[in-house]
Structure formats: C-alpha cells, structure tokens
Amino acid sequence: RGGHDVRGEEREPLDTETLREIVERKKDGIEAYAVCGYFSVRNPDHELRAAEIIRQMTGGPVVCGHELSLRLDAVKRAATTILNAHLIPVIQHLIDSVKRVFLRNRITAPLMIVRGDGSLMGAPAIMNRPIETILSGPAASVIGARFLLQQEGAVEDAVIVDIGGTTTDMALLRNGHPCLNLEGARIGSWQTNVQAIDIRTIGLGGDSQVALDYDGNLRVGPKRIVPMAFLGAEHPEIEAELERIRGRCDHLPLHSAPDFWVAWGKNPEGHEEKTGRRILDSLGKGPRSLLQLSEAADLGMTDVQREMARLEKKGLVQHCGITPTDFLHANGTFAAWNRGTALLALQILCDRHRISLPALREKLAEAMERKIGLQILDLVLAEQVHLHRDQAGCDVYSLFWDHCFSREKRSDHVRFQISMKDRLVGIGAPAHAFLPPVAQKLGTSVTVPFHAGVANAIGAITGAVAMTDEALIRPVQGRFRLHSSQGVEVFAGLEEATVRGRDLLAAVIREKARAAGAGDVEVTLEEKEHWATSRTGESIFMEKRLIARAIGSPRLEPSRMLLGVSDRSSDDQ
Known part of the structure; x- marks a missing residue:
C-alpha cells in the first residue's frame, strides 16, 4: 500500500513492513526490480523509499x-x-562481453551506447535504463544521415529513408532535428513512455523474399531470406543444381520456385521424426534445393515446403531464395557476390510463370516504389493532418494512390500527380538503387550521401549525450507547490518557486549528464505557463512547467568501468 494523489499528497502511508516481507520471500532468483507508485511523477517519495x-x-x-x-x-x-x-540482465550480459573484448584489445575509451532518441549514454548509466536503447539502431541511422547532410551544408526538412536488409525505416527531419514520438515507443503490444525518434518501419529490405503467386502477382517481404547471389558466392556448386532445375522447369509444380535451404543451428540428434531427420541429414552435406529435398525425403514438394516451414520455425534451417538484392546483381547495379546464381534463379522464376525478365523487373520496381512511397506519405500526412490512407474509405482516394504508383501506361482522361515539399535522404546500401524512382513518383528530389551505406555507424560516433528533466509549479490554497524528481516543496510566491525550480533543475540535469558520460555540459532552461480564463474574463494561473535540457560531447577519458573485469573469452557472445 502507498501512493500519492494528483496534487502530490500522500494517499496512504507506504507499507514498508509488507514490502520487506515480500522482498524477503521472493528475492531468491530475482535479478532486477521495478518500483512504480501512483502519481510518483508528482511526488517520488514512496518510490525512492521503497x-x-x-x-x-x-x-x-x-x-x-x-x-x-x-x-x-x-x-x-x-x-x-x-x-x-x-x-x-540482458544489457548487463552484453556490456560485460563488450568490456572483455575491450580489455583483450587494450581499448580504454569509454563505452557509449545509442539511445532511442539518437543521443548517447555511457555504459554504467545505461545498465539501469536499457529500455531507452529500443529503436537505437534506426535512431543512429537518422543521426548519421543528419551529420552527412551537415557536411554538405544542407540540413533542413527532409524524410530520412533507411533501406536495410530486413526493414526500411523512415523518420522526419524538421529544422535539422529528428521528430520524436510524443506517445512513446511501442514494443510489440506494449505502449511505453520511452522517448524515441518517431520511426515508421516496414518489412521491406534488400533481403526480403520475392515471390509470384498463381496469378502472377509479385509479393515482396516481409520475410527475410538469404539472397541467391550470396548463397552462390559461399557455395558455387549450387549453379549446377540451378541448371538442372531450369532444365526440368516444365515438369515441376508452378509454386516450386528456385528456393534452397541450409542447415542452421545445432542438429538435434534423435529429436526429429523420420522425415525431418532425412532432410536434416541431407542438409548436413551442404545447401539443398527444394527439388533435392523432395527427392531425399521421398515426398511431394508441397509436403516438403510444409516440413521446411516447421523446421525453420524451430530455428534448424534457413531459407534461401530470390530477393531484391538478386535483381540488383542481375542488372549490374550491385556486384558484391555471385551474379550468375542470381541470374539463373531469376530465369527459372521467369520460365515457370511465362514472364520476361524485364517484365519481372518492372513488377519488382513498382512493388518497391509503392510500398516505400505510400509509407512515406503516411508518415508526412499523419504529421500534418493526422490522416491515414486506410481511414479514407473513398474510391477516388484509392484510385489516386493506385495511379500515382502504377508503372502501366494508362489512357485515363484524369491524371494524378503528387508534389511533396520534403526531399528524401536515402541511407543504407540499396538506397541509391531504389529511392530515385520513389522520389520521382512523389514529385520531390532525393539525396543519397556518399557514405550512406554506413550512416548507422556514423550516427553512433557523432552523437552527443543529451538529458532532459522537468519540474512543475502549481497553485495550492494561495501557495505554490514545486514538483520535481527530487520531491515536493511549497513556496509562498510564484517567483520564489520558479527561482528554486531553475536552480534545482540546472544542478540535477548537469549531474545527470555527467553521470551519463558527458564532458563539458551546456544547460538550457525553458518555461511554459498555462493560464485559463474565468467566466468573468479574469486570467487564472494554472501551472508553470520548467524544462531543463543538457547536452555535451562524450567525456574522452580512460573508462573506469573496465577495472576488475576478468578476461573470460569463453563468455563472449
């Protein structure tokens, strides 16, 4: 029992006796504790005592x-x-592993970690606040993109589009600063209060699965698979199997795309039934096509596909097939791996569906442009008018989107065109290939910085330590109550409460920034007053909010966190 009310007054005393009994009874095996009280943001006393x-x-x-x-x-x-x-416990294990790597390599630099808002925090501080690292990967990319734009002298309003292997992440840049999600970041079905960059993510990337259905409609994503070009670079022997598949195309089921599978993870001896064991034994010799697995298991391809889905779900096998990366290899845009295997796989898909390779390329291009372009529009429209396409329910509206992203030649009497103010900034390895046509459809320009492929790493090394804290002043029975993270204080006048709030916040935020790993700290204070009007027209003071922000570069001194850590290489992950 315990907690406070909205005014910060104690609702009932904290039951410390019961708390001690519960902790004593349950403490074995517990690795971390969370303490939450009602209206603790108005008065944290009970949380602090507990x-x-x-x-x-x-x-x-x-x-x-x-x-x-x-x-x-x-x-x-x-x-x-x-x-x-x-x-x-998860972040502690990760940081301990990194610290051991630092020790072995005699690295004494401070270990800094990116937070979800793109700022940095030292490892000792983040060990108690790991939830603030959610979405830190996309956030680092946004910060990296901003830095690259600054180098070109072009920081402005823009849409950052990060095309990776699994997903495409998008964020808005306003006046050179990334927009934050005011509702807090979401983790699965859990809505949190964690401040993070407002990022829109879709399951579309360079390694997304590309497939054609029975009607010839192309689907890309959200599943990630291994590109055929990469598999061919690692295992050139699959080219012979691809040639065999192509020679038997007319005798294979339509759905038998040129997919391969590789063993993944530990082979569970004695834990698989006969069919699964045959498949895993075959994969133990190297990558196998769907046709080879069908022959090894003596099953039809549909049954084998069902079995492979089961084994993949258990983490025993990995799917390899056609991805956008293979299209880039085939047309010469990207040349990191085996172009021959990518081209063979695409030709098999074209042969099975009676479609030319140029026509298949057009289908993929339209699918990519449509998915990325519509998500960009969703992001921008939601910011301006809180409108989403799926909420419109209008045939003309749907027709508009369809026309704007279609690559078919149309003879309609009405033509639609989008003109977007924000330019696109592409980062990620495939950005240069996929974003220019998207920008053209959106009626805007696109910039792909020279180091776009490593924007994520650039963001991690160019970020700053940034902390925010707030205090609230409210009138109570002719006096003024100051609510802060340090507790509640009451003052006779508003000015007295304000001065105390400024001094308190400045000291607290400076200390928080230093604890987070900042060197020289710059503190700014912002004040917002809220007034209401009575029925008689009189102004009534409701509250004053004090907001303190501290920013500073990481403190570059030998890391004390490395002291006392043993070099246990067996624990490295």
Whole structure:
C-alpha cells in the first residue's frame, strides 16, 4: 500500500513492513526490480523509499518509474518500468562481453551506447535504463544521415529513408532535428513512455523474399531470406543444381520456385521424426534445393515446403531464395557476390510463370516504389493532418494512390500527380538503387550521401549525450507547490518557486549528464505557463512547467568501468 494523489499528497502511508516481507520471500532468483507508485511523477517519495529498502535487502539493481518517465499514466509508466527490469540482465550480459573484448584489445575509451532518441549514454548509466536503447539502431541511422547532410551544408526538412536488409525505416527531419514520438515507443503490444525518434518501419529490405503467386502477382517481404547471389558466392556448386532445375522447369509444380535451404543451428540428434531427420541429414552435406529435398525425403514438394516451414520455425534451417538484392546483381547495379546464381534463379522464376525478365523487373520496381512511397506519405500526412490512407474509405482516394504508383501506361482522361515539399535522404546500401524512382513518383528530389551505406555507424560516433528533466509549479490554497524528481516543496510566491525550480533543475540535469558520460555540459532552461480564463474574463494561473535540457560531447577519458573485469573469452557472445 502507498501512493500519492494528483496534487502530490500522500494517499496512504507506504507499507514498508509488507514490502520487506515480500522482498524477503521472493528475492531468491530475482535479478532486477521495478518500483512504480501512483502519481510518483508528482511526488517520488514512496518510490525512492521503497527502492532504498530493496537495495539494502538485496543489493540488486532497482529502477523507479519516475526515473524513466515524467508523464502521467500509471499503467504506461508501470509497463515501461517492468519491461526495463526484464532487460537489465540482458544489457548487463552484453556490456560485460563488450568490456572483455575491450580489455583483450587494450581499448580504454569509454563505452557509449545509442539511445532511442539518437543521443548517447555511457555504459554504467545505461545498465539501469536499457529500455531507452529500443529503436537505437534506426535512431543512429537518422543521426548519421543528419551529420552527412551537415557536411554538405544542407540540413533542413527532409524524410530520412533507411533501406536495410530486413526493414526500411523512415523518420522526419524538421529544422535539422529528428521528430520524436510524443506517445512513446511501442514494443510489440506494449505502449511505453520511452522517448524515441518517431520511426515508421516496414518489412521491406534488400533481403526480403520475392515471390509470384498463381496469378502472377509479385509479393515482396516481409520475410527475410538469404539472397541467391550470396548463397552462390559461399557455395558455387549450387549453379549446377540451378541448371538442372531450369532444365526440368516444365515438369515441376508452378509454386516450386528456385528456393534452397541450409542447415542452421545445432542438429538435434534423435529429436526429429523420420522425415525431418532425412532432410536434416541431407542438409548436413551442404545447401539443398527444394527439388533435392523432395527427392531425399521421398515426398511431394508441397509436403516438403510444409516440413521446411516447421523446421525453420524451430530455428534448424534457413531459407534461401530470390530477393531484391538478386535483381540488383542481375542488372549490374550491385556486384558484391555471385551474379550468375542470381541470374539463373531469376530465369527459372521467369520460365515457370511465362514472364520476361524485364517484365519481372518492372513488377519488382513498382512493388518497391509503392510500398516505400505510400509509407512515406503516411508518415508526412499523419504529421500534418493526422490522416491515414486506410481511414479514407473513398474510391477516388484509392484510385489516386493506385495511379500515382502504377508503372502501366494508362489512357485515363484524369491524371494524378503528387508534389511533396520534403526531399528524401536515402541511407543504407540499396538506397541509391531504389529511392530515385520513389522520389520521382512523389514529385520531390532525393539525396543519397556518399557514405550512406554506413550512416548507422556514423550516427553512433557523432552523437552527443543529451538529458532532459522537468519540474512543475502549481497553485495550492494561495501557495505554490514545486514538483520535481527530487520531491515536493511549497513556496509562498510564484517567483520564489520558479527561482528554486531553475536552480534545482540546472544542478540535477548537469549531474545527470555527467553521470551519463558527458564532458563539458551546456544547460538550457525553458518555461511554459498555462493560464485559463474565468467566466468573468479574469486570467487564472494554472501551472508553470520548467524544462531543463543538457547536452555535451562524450567525456574522452580512460573508462573506469573496465577495472576488475576478468578476461573470460569463453563468455563472449
């Protein structure tokens, strides 16, 4: 029992006796603790006291809800804190492994980790706040793209589009700064209060599976598979099998695309039934096509595909097939691996569906342009008018989108064209190949920086430590109550409360930034007053919000976190 009300006043006393009993009874096997109280953002006293009791009794890591979020909504704050506690052992294991690598290689630089808002935080600080690293990969790409634009003197409003192997991530740049998700980042079905860059993600990338259905409609993604070009580079012997498949195309089922499979993970001796064992034994000799597996298992291809889906779900095999990367190899745009195997696989697909390779390329190009382009429009429209295409329910509206991204020659009397103000900034290895036609369909320009392929790494090394904290001043019975992460204080006048709030926030945020790994820290304060009007027209003061922001470059000094870590190479992951 315990908690406060919206004014920060104690609703009922904290039941420390029951808390101690529960901790004593359940502490064995618990690796981290989450403490959440009602309206702790108005008064964190009970959370702080409970956390101190848990630390004294267990010595384990404890994180309070008000430390992760200053926003109201006890349910979201509790979900955020609980998820954070689950991640603490994971991040600790990861950081310990990295620290051992640092030691072996005599690296003494501080270990910094990217947060979901694109800023950096030192490893010691992030070990208690791992949830703040969600979406850090896409966030690093956005920060890297911004840095590359700064080098070209062109920071402005833009849409950052990061095309990777599995997904395409998009974010808005406004006045040179990435837009944040005001609702908080989402993890699966869990809505959190974690501040992160507002990123739109779709299951489409260079390694997305490309397939044709019975009607010749092309589908790309969201499943990620191994490109045939890469498989051919690792195993050139598959070319002979592809030639055999092509020679038997007319006698194979339509759905038997030139797919291959490779063994993945540990072979579970004695844990598979006869069919699965035959397939795994065959894969133990190297990559096998669907045709080869059908012959080895003495089953039809449909049955083999069903069995492969089961084995893949168990993590025992990996699917290899046609991807956008193979198209890039075939047309000479990308030449990292085996062009011959990519071209053979595409020719088999074309032969089975009675379609030319140029026509197949057109289908893929339209599918990629449509998926990426419509998601970009969704992102921009949602920002401006909170409109989504699937909410329109209008035939003309649907026709508009269809016409804008179709590559077919049309003789319609009405033509549609999009003109978008924001330019596109492409990053990721395939961006130069797929984004220019998307920009053309959207009626805008596109920039692909010279180092676009490594924007993610650039973002990680050019980011800064940035922290934010807030305080709230509200009138209560002729006095003014200051709510902060340090507790509640009451003052006779607004100016007195404001001065105290400024001084308190500046000191707290500076210390937080230093603890997060910042060197020289620059602090800025922002004040927002909220007034209402009475029925008689009088102005009524409602509240004043003080917002402190601290920013600084990482403190470049030998990392003390490496001291006392043993060099156990067997623990490396």
